[in-house]
Amino acid sequence: MPVALLALAISAFAIGTTEFVIMGLLPEVAADLGVTIPSAGLLISGYALGVVVGAPLLTILGGRLPRKKMLLALMVLFIAGNLVSALASTYGVLMTGRVVAALAHGAFFGVGSVVAADLVAPQRKASAIALMFTGLTVANVLGVPMGTALGQQLGWQSTFWAVTALGVIGLLGIVFLVPQQQASGSDLRQELAVFRNPQVWLALLMTAFGFAGVFASFTYIAPMMTEVAGFAASSVTWLLVLFGVGLFAGNLLGGKAADRSVMKSIIVILIALAAVLTAFVFTAHSPTLAAITIVLFGAAGFATVPPLQMRVMQTAEGAPALASAANIAAFNLGNAGGAWLGGLAIERGLGYTAPNWIGALLAVGGLVIALGSVFLERRVSIRTAQKASEARQKDRSIVLVD
Numbered sequence: 001m002p003v004a005l006l007a008l009a010i011s012a013f014a015i016g017t018t019e020f021v022i023m024g025l026l027p028e029v030a031a032d033l034g035v036t037i038p039s040a041g042l043l044i045s046g047y048a049l050g051v052v053v054g055a056p057l058l059t060i061l062g063g064r065l066p067r068k069k070m071l072l073a074l075m076v077l078f079i080a081g082n083l084v085s086a087l088a089s090t091y092g093v094l095m096t097g098r099v100v101a102a103l104a105h106g107a108f109f110g111v112g113s114v115v116a117a118d119l120v121a122p123q124r125k126a127s128a129i130a131l132m133f134t135g136l137t138v139a140n141v142l143g144v145p146m147g148t149a150l151g152q153q154l155g156w157q158s159t160f161w162a163v164t165a166l167g168v169i170g171l172l173g174i175v176f177l178v179p180q181q182q183a184s185g186s187d188l189r190q191e192l193a194v195f196r197n198p199q200v201w202l203a204l205l206m207t208a209f210g211f212a213g214v215f216a217s218f219t220y221i222a223p224m225m226t227e228v229a230g231f232a233a234s235s236v237t238w239l240l241v242l243f244g245v246g247l248f249a250g251n252l253l254g255g256k257a258a259d260r261s262v263m264k265s266i267i268v269i270l271i272a273l274a275a276v277l278t279a280f281v282f283t284a285h286s287p288t289l290a291a292i293t294i295v296l297f298g299a300a301g302f303a304t305v306p307p308l309q310m311r312v313m314q315t316a317e318g319a320p321a322l323a324s325a326a327n328i329a330a331f332n333l334g335n336a337g338g339a340w341l342g343g344l345a346i347e348r349g350l351g352y353t354a355p356n357w358i359g360a361l362l363a364v365g366g367l368v369i370a371l372g373s374v375f376l377e378r379r380v381s382i383r384t385a386q387k388a389s390e391a392r393q394k395d396r397s398i399v400l401v402d
Contacts, residue, residue, distance in 0.1 A: 002119045005128060007173030008112050009135035011075060014166035015105055016139030018082055019047060021147035021163070025156045032156065033091045043098050050099040051332045055106025055325040062107070063322070067115050071108065071174050078104040079167040086160035106332070110325025113309050115178065123259055130255025130306040137251045137302055141244030145237055194323055199315040202373040204330045207308045209366035210270055211334030214301040216342035216359035217277055218243070221294070224352045229290040239294055246298020254303030258310050263374055265307045270367040273300040277360035281353045338362060
């Protein structure tokens with residue numbers, strides 16, 4: 001794999017850390033800024049909305065820039081947002097910093113996926129994308145726990161200073177390691193035209209449903225482990241590390257599977273995700289089985305990322321960067337929707353394992369969409385073959401008449 005992928009992975013590590021680390025620092029942020037925990041939690045929602053808005057918007061605005069320059073501009077924006085967060089002394093300023101950093105998130109992964117895929121041979125494109133996303137998974141294994149510990153010891157601002165430094169390292173890596181790549185050369189109409197293809201929308205729906213299934217359960221993993229499995233609150237950190245180990249392995253395995261067959265890997269992985277979440281309803285009552293299931297859950301959850309990202313790029317020929325960025329927005333919509341549905345189940349008194357049922361059903365929804373996509377693709381292929389056959393027969397008839 002090209003060394004340029006390392007620079008993309010480092011940048012992804014910084015972005016993943018700043019996205020998720022705030023979850024571990026909510027009490028410190030709330031106490032320091034004089035707001036409630038729910039208000040501090042809106043810093044997560046604000047970031048997600050920033051990703052949803054920024055992903056397609058900045059990709060369109062930067063569509064005529066060479067891809068390396070686009071990545072550099074996005075990292076400068078990311079660094080600026082985290083610098084504002086590190087200097088923040090009020091809730092409003094911190095929210096502003098979070099949103100500014102989030103604007104770069106979706107577009108970076110969208111453009112970065114295209115850059116990563118173009119660095120390797122066609123049969124290794126999904127693995128290259130998976131390697132870039134490895135930075136995001138490692139952020140969950142190392143960046144979030146370390147950032148949380150740093151913020152608890154030295155103040156939450158110190159975490160954002162550290163992420164700012166990581167962003168600078170990623171920026172320098174892109175400057176020196178990523179080769180020049182030309183812009184797509186397509187205009188806005190051409191970029192938007194790919195969304196006329198129903199397969200693009202089906203791919204985005206697969207992403208939204210699949211990741212909604214992951215976050216319906218993952219959002220409430222802490223109370224599930226302490227209230228149902230019986231773990232002490234102090235054990236949640238190492239349980240999250242186990243989840244992160246599963247993420248790391250699943251991401252790489254998903255990339256290798258997608259190199260063989262994108263749609264087959266999506267279907268198999270979504271079946272596995274639904275099965276693991278269904279099992280989690282029952283294994284959550286046993287500490288040992290719960291710990292094992294968490295690893296499998298992380299693996300199945302993030303094994304979906306490379307094939308889902310690759311599927312969108314396949315169906316959006318001519319504007320892969322925009323569709324890829326839209327897919328990052330779909331991931332975040334799934335995150336928000338899954339978390340809301342899981343919380344709704346708990347509020348209705350269904351218990352802390354209910355989000356696992358919700359997640360399994362959402363994964364099945366993604367599976368149904370995937371099967372529908374394959375069915376539609378085959379129908380179109382058969383119809384195209386029939387038309388080609390009819391055209392050949394017509395040509396033969398004309399020749400015979402002549």
